[in-house]
Structure formats: C-alpha cells, structure tokens
Amino acid sequence: MIERQIELRVNGQSFTILVKPQDLLVDVLRDQLGFTGTKKGCGTGECGACTILLDGKPVNSCLMPALRARNKDIITIEGLGTPEHLHPLQQAFIENAAVQCGFCAPGMLLSAKALLDANSHPTETEIRQAISGNLCRCTGYAKIVQAVKAAAQAMTQGDGNP
Amino acid sequence: MPSFEYSTPTTVDQAIALLNQSGASALAGGTDLLIHLRAGIVAPKQLVDLSALDLNYVRKDDGIIRIGAMTTFAEILDSDVVRRDLPCLAESAAEIGAVQTRNMATLGGNLCSAVPSADSAPPLLVYDARVKIAGSDGERLVPLEQFFVGPKKNALKPGELLIEIQASVPLPRTGARFLKLGRRKAMSLAVVNVAARLTLGQDHRRVENVRIALGAVAPTPRRAKRAESVLQGSDVSESLIDRAARAAADEIAPISDLRATATFRRESSRVLVKRALTHAWQMATGETKPND
Numbered sequence: 172m173i174e175r176q177i178e179l180r181v182n183g184q185s186f187t188i189l190v191k192p193q194d195l196l197v198d199v200l201r202d203q204l205g206f207t208g209t210k211k212g213c214g215t216g217e218c219g220a221c222t223i224l225l226d227g228k229p230v231n232s233c234l235m236p237a238l239r240a241r242n243k244d245i246i247t248i249e250g251l252g253t254p255e256h257l258h259p260l261q262q263a264f265i266e267n268a269a270v271q272c273g274f275c276a277p278g279m280l281l282s283a284k285a286l287l288d289a290n291s292h293p294t295e296t297e298i299r300q301a302i303s304g305n306l307c308r309c310t311g312y313a314k315i316v317q318a319v320k321a322a323a324q325a326m327t328q329g330d331g332n333p
Numbered sequence: 334m335p336s337f338e339y340s341t342p343t344t345v346d347q348a349i350a351l352l353n354q355s356g357a358s359a360l361a362g363g364t365d366l367l368i369h370l371r372a373g374i375v376a377p378k379q380l381v382d383l384s385a386l387d388l389n390y391v392r393k394d395d396g397i398i399r400i401g402a403m404t405t406f407a408e409i410l411d412s413d414v415v416r417r418d419l420p421c422l423a424e425s426a427a428e429i430g431a432v433q434t435r436n437m438a439t440l441g442g443n444l445c446s447a448v449p450s451a452d453s454a455p456p457l458l459v460y461d462a463r464v465k466i467a468g469s470d471g472e473r474l475v476p477l478e479q480f481f482v483g484p485k486k487n488a489l490k491p492g493e494l495l496i497e498i499q500a501s502v503p504l505p506r507t508g509a510r511f512l513k514l515g516r517r518k519a520m521s522l523a524v525v526n527v528a529a530r531l532t533l534g535q536d537h538r539r540v541e542n543v544r545i546a547l548g549a550v551a552p553t554p555r556r557a558k559r560a561e562s563v564l565q566g567s568d569v570s571e572s573l574i575d576r577a578a579r580a581a582a583d584e585i586a587p588i589s590d591l592r593a594t595a596t597f598r599r600e601s602s603r604v605l606v607k608r609a610l611t612h613a614w615q616m617a618t619g620e621t622k623p624n625d
Contacts, residue, residue, distance in 0.1 A: 192339030192380065195367075215368045217520055219433060228407070228436045234367040235437070236360075238339055239382060282432060303519030304431025 177241050181206060182250030190237045197221040197232040200247060208248035208277045212306075219305035222278030223247050229282045229304070248277035251284065260284060263322035264315070271309030279305045283319045291327050293319070334371055338379040342386065345467050345496060351381045353469060353492035359383055361403060361442030364434055388441070388496055391415060400498045402441025406453075407432075409440060418502050421456040421509035421528050428452055428511070428526075431519045441495045444480065447487040447553065454481070454554030455528035456511050457498065458546035465497035474499070481553035504541075506533040508616025510609040514601050516592060523549045524593040525601045529609035531569065533617045538568045545577070545606055550587040550598050557581035560606065569614055578607035 174189040181204060188203055200206040200223070212220030214233045221233040224246035252258035260280050263269070270276045279302055286293055286301035293301065298319045299312070307315060342348040351357055356378030360366055369375045388401035391412040398418055400409070406426040409415050416423045429435055429443070429452050443453045444464065454477070462477040469492060477498075480488045489495065503509070509530040515521030526549060532542040543564045548554040560581035567573055587598035615621045 191336065193334040193336050193370075195334070214371065216364055216430075216434065219431070222433055225436075229433045230436050231364075231433045234363050236339065236363070236367075236380070236382075238341070239363075239384060285432070300519075301432060304433040 175238065177238065179204070179237070179240055179245060180243070181245045182247060183244075192236060192238060194237045195233055196223070196235040196237045196240050196245075199237040200232060200245075206247045206249050210274055210277060212274070217306070218275075219278045219282065219302075220275055222281050222305060224281055224285060227285065227288065229278075229285045231304075246281065246284075248280060251280060258284070259325045260287070260319070260322040263318040263325060267314050267318035267321055269310060269314040269318035275305055275307040275309075279307065279315060283315075283322070286319070287323055287326060291323060293323060295320070335373070335376055337377055339382065340379065341382045341384070345386055345388075345494065348381055348383060348386060349467060349469055349492060349494055351379065352494060354379060357381055359445075359494060361445070362405065362438040364430070364438040365442065365446050383494075386496075393418070393502070396502045398500050398502060400440055400500075402495050402497060403439050404441075405437065405439055406430075406435040406443075410435065419456070419460055419500060419509075421459060421511045421530065422453065422500075424511040425452045425456045425513070425526070425528070428513045428515075434520070440498055444477070444498070445487055445489065445495055447481050447483075447485050449484055449551060449553055450523040450526065450549040451554055452511075452513060452523060452526055452548070455526055455546035455548050456509070457500065458554060458556055459509060459528045459530040459544035460500040460503065461544065462498055462500040464495050465499065466493050467496045468493040472496075478556065481555075484552045503530070504532050506535075506537065506541075506617050507531065508613035508618075508621075510612040510616070512605045512609050514605060522592065525549050525587075525598050525605055527602065527605040527609050529606060529613045531564070531610065531613040531617050533569065533614075537618050540564045540567055540569050545581055545610070547581065547585055547602055547606070550585040550602055552586070555585075557584055557606070559584045564610075571611075574607055574610045574614065577610060578603045581606040 200209045210220035212218035216231040216234045223232045358377035360380045360382045388403035390401040392399045406429045409426040511528045513526040514524045528546050530544045534541045545557040545560045560577040563577040582603035587595040589595045
C-alpha cells in the first residue's frame with residue numbers, strides 16, 4: 172500500500188510523516204512520533220485510554236485513521252503541562268491521589284480538560300458524565316471526581332497555571 | 334489491520350462514483366467500522382471518508398428539520414433546533430456511548446449500521462423521519478421505517494449514500510420521550526430502547542396521533558402499531574396507556590442473548606412504553622417540559 176505524506180499538528184508542533192491508510196492515529200502518535208503518554212487499551216473505543224483532544228474535543232484515537240487527523244489540532248497528554256509547570260488538573264490529581272497505576276490517567280486528564288474548558292463549574296454528575304468514557308480499574312473514581320472538582324476550584328480562583 | 338485504499342471526496346457525486354467501485358465502503362464516524370475492520374468482519378478494498386462532504390448540519394425550513402448524515406451525536410445534543418423540536422432525538426443522543434463516541438459517531442452512521450439496538454432509530458421512527466438517499470441515478474426519499482430491512486441490513490443499494498435525515502416539526506400539544514435500559518450508565522448497548530410520541534387534540538384529551546417504537550426487541554428497530562391503535566383516536570388515560578404498553582409487549586419479538594433474556598426484554602418493554610407514554614402525555618398537556 173502506498174504511503175502518503177501528511178502533516179499532523181500535535182501539541183502546537185507540526186510533524187511531516189509518512190502514513191498508510193490503515194495506520195491508526197494512536198499508533199502513529201505512539202510509534203512514529205513518540206507521544207507514548209497516549210495509551211492503547213482495548214483498541215475498540217470502550218476504555219478511553221487512547222483519548223486525545225481533536226480540535227478541543229475528546230475522541231478515541233484507536234478508532235481514527237491517522238489520515239483523518241490531517242488539518243486538525245491534536246492535543247496529547249504531553250501537551251497538557253510540563254514537569255516544571257503542571258496543569259492544575261495534573262496538580263489536583265497528585266494532591267488528591269487520583270492516580271494509582273496511571274494507565275487511565277492521560278485519557279482521564281484530557282477528558283477532564285475538555286470538560287473544564289467548556290464548563291468551569293461542573294457538578295459531580297457532569298464530571299461523572301464527562302469521564303464516563305474513561306475506565307479506571309484502580310481508584311473507584313471517587314478520588315478522580317474529587318480531583319476534577321479541586322482543579323475546577325483552583326482554576327476559577329486563578330490559582331495555578333492553566 | 335488489513336490494508337486498503339483511502340479517499341476523501343469533497344462532493345457527494347465524487348463519493349458516489351467512488352462507492353460504485355468494487356470493494357468500496359463508506360467511512361462515517363468510524364466507531365463501528367474501525368472495530369469491524371480490526372476484527373476482520375469486513376475487508377473493504379477502499380474506504381471512502383465522508384468527512385469532507387458538506388453533510389454536517391441541522392437546518393429548519395418550511396417546517397422540516399434537515400440533519401446532515403455526518404452530523405455527530407455531540408452536535409445533535411448541542412443543536413437548539415433538535416432540543417426544542419425533536420427532544421426525543423436529543424434524549425437518545427445523550428445515551429449513545431460516552432463523550433468520545435458522541436464526538437465521532439454520526440447520525441447517518443448509526444442508522445446505516447441498522448443494528449436492532451441503534452439508539453437514534455426509535456426517536457426518528459416516532460417522528461416519522463425520512464432519509465434522503467443519493468445514488469448515480471439521483472436522489473430518493475425513503476420513510477425510515479422502510480430503511481431497516483433486517484439485522485444490520487439497510488435499504489441502500491450498492492453505491493448509494495444516505496445523505497440527510499428529515500423530520501417535520503411536531504404539531505402543538507405534542508409530547509415525546511426516549512427511554513433506554515442498558516446494563517450500565519455509559520458505553521452500553523440497549524437491552525431495550527423505547528420512544529413514544531403523543532399529539533393531543535384541542536381538548537387536550539383525544540389522541541390525534543401516536544407513535545411508539547422500540548429497539549433491540551426485534552430484527553430491526555420497529556414501530557408497535559397494535560399498541561398505537563389502542564390509543565389512536567381515544568381519550569388518553571392511565572388505563573389506556575397501560576393497555577397500549579401491554580399490546581406493545583405482545584407484538585414485539587425479542588430474543589435471549591448475553592445482555593438479557595427474551596422474557597426480561599418483553600417485560601422491560603412494557604414498563605418502558607408505559608413510562609414513555611406517560612411522560613409524553615404530561616408533556617403534551619404542558620405539565621412537563623422536554624428533557625425534564
């Protein structure tokens with residue numbers, strides 16, 4: 172199959188790469204571009220570990236041909252904060268012990284970011300709905316919900332570096 | 334994953350020309366197709382990506398609501414027109430998958446999948462929706478009821494494309510409700526899904542028009558016409574709704590599978606039809622608003 176040269180915009184940076192039509196976005200992000208923060212879990216759009224933001228919206232990168240992500244803005248977990256300046260959500264996940272094994276955390280954080288970008292004061296129900304496509308087998312979700320609430324509070328009080 | 338060609342046409346005519354080539358398959362939101370590709374259930378030679386077509390819209394003109402086939406469920410949920418005029422469709426959109434699924438999956442894709450549990454089907458059936466199909470010989474309009482021809486089988490001929498979903502703005506004194514029973518709150522396939530619409534006469538009692546549709550309880554999403562006839566033309570009452578719900582449970586043909594037994598599906602259908610009709614009745618008389 173003929174490879175095509177495409178440009179992907181990931182975390183504000185442009186990459187020119189060769190992809191085949193059957194290459195999935197999750198594999199291209201991880202294997203070609205090294206954004207291994209994006210996890211591949213079920214591969215069938217159920218678990219949300221591969222969640223990325225496409226033009227600001229959470230999508231499952233395991234169900235998307237890389238060709239389809241052309242001309243879109245992709246945000247992966249690597250684009251959320253830096254080790255020196257964590258995103259308030261990342262800070263809140265640490266402070267509230269919302270991460271155990273960590274496999275779901277990248278997708279969970281990006282789903283939470285999309286929620287807070289659209290709704291700065293979510294209710295608990297809205298938080299639970301926003302992360303309902305992200306499975307966590309460790310935490311039981313309580314600490315994650317608590318962390319998202321804390322991040323929302325920190326961000327609206329101007330505390331932290333969004 | 335097996336290899337295939339990939340094209341991104343920018344007009345419906347181009348898309349149809351490509352879909353007429355052998356082994357071509359349309360790619361809408363991809364939330365079903367990509368899974369089937371990986372599992373080897375389908376093996377197209379070419380994917381025709383529909384995302385660059387101008388099929389992403391919700392419009393209302395002359396009392397007709399037109400929804401482009403590539404409109405995602407997230408966009409349907411965000412649409413003021415859908416929430417106001419077709420609230421039952423918005424209720425079903427909210428029940429589909431999770432946020433990620435709704436940002437990708439499209440209304441046209443859900444209907445074309447023609448699975449018995451397709452959540453958008455019962456609401457559109459109760460709104461008497463039509464689907465606009467484009468092919469090399471032009472366009473045709475098909476009642477949605479005739480679009481589902483069997484489990485995972487739709488009425489599209491090879492090389493045809495579903496491009497638009499149409500529904501008329503409901504009359505005044507109309508209420509409608511979608512209810513879904515799943516095994517969990519998100520990412521769940523329906524055990525049973527039900528939609529009901531009631532339009533009352535000027536006396537706020539007589540049933541001018543009624544539609545009841547169910548999913549996951551027959552080879553295709555389907556209307557419960559015997560249940561509708563229990564209500565049609567009569568004065569609505571609790572006991573009549575009860576009778577209609579029993580009639581609906583009698584006329585469906587559920588199967589037992591890993592999600593539920595046939596018996597459970599039948600009894601759940603009765604309960605959901607009763608609840609949906611009761612809510613639709615309250616909404617039609619102005620006692621409750623959409624999405625309450």
